[in-house]
Amino acid sequence: MHPANQTKDQRVCARRDQIVAASRLCFRKHGFHGAGMAEIAKMSQLSVGQIYRYFVNKDAIIEEIVRRIVFKKIQIMTGGAHNLKQMASNLAYRVIGVQNIDHSKIDCPELSPEQNEIDHALMLEVTAEATRNPVVEKILRDAESKLFNEAKAMMTPYYPDMPEKELTARLEMMAVMCEGTAFRRLTQAHADPETLKTIYNQVFLKVFSDSTPSHTPEN
Template structure:
């Protein structure tokens, strides 16, 4: 049943919605957006197709919710950095957050599937680009603060943000191309790259 305006969904509704999103993430990563039917989603989620349609109008709405969930996770990481006494040091120490997320095979497959759908579907492209704009602005401010604290001039914060983003997002593609990549060996190299860039 839809919630009245300004009323948060019940914990049960939130849990069911997350259950659908978890199932969709697994199905999209494994079968692709177009290969994962609503019947498969419902079987994976353990609920009827009608129940899924109660929460989401269609598969595109599920993709939109997955993009939003991914954005919220990124913003939570940003909040952790913002509350740190030394933002730069927090970023260096928590390189493992980005490395582990981007090199998780299921997560990498899902990210690349969403980007592939965005390349074909203008409506999904708008959602991906809007989320990227929010994420990029938040991290650019963090990088600006970190660089200023280290005596940088801040003149190229946007470019530095783009390069760091590309560095981490590229790990998803590398994980698919080279599933045996040595994550432990990458950690100090990523830290050194951040130190050089920031």
């Protein structure tokens, strides 16, 4: 957002928030196909015409939802890479929270942390949709790519001696572990969290504090 006119921007922002919040609920309830612009409008307490002033179509709303969720995910992931112990503990207990997120960096933030579960479910829906809808696939890929690269730039000062290739691979591994844990939350927790915490810890230490390039696999 370019704050040329802060007051107008704030109004636009609030409207977009309102529409995004309503759309999230509609998509959750009926899926992407089931939820139409009319329903989104009704839920937003706006007219369909008003909705189109803020989003050109349903895909644009999906894009905005994805952008916000992916942004939060990357924040969590890179936050974790700075505080490995906390991250290990969170993941072991299947907490993939929005805590410690710098909301000032998100345009039009949805601040309520209880939106977390909805985020997770919506991302599953988006990802499922992406496997059959090339437009959604592109939205997902583009948002993720842009933010992955931002995350990498944020991480670089913490690992000044690590080659970019190494840092990228380590961030990817962190993403794999976050996504995998998020996915596993839907299953029964078989493992003792404290035992699991130790393993997450060991893995993170291996992946992130061992800043020597990984060209010598220790076997």
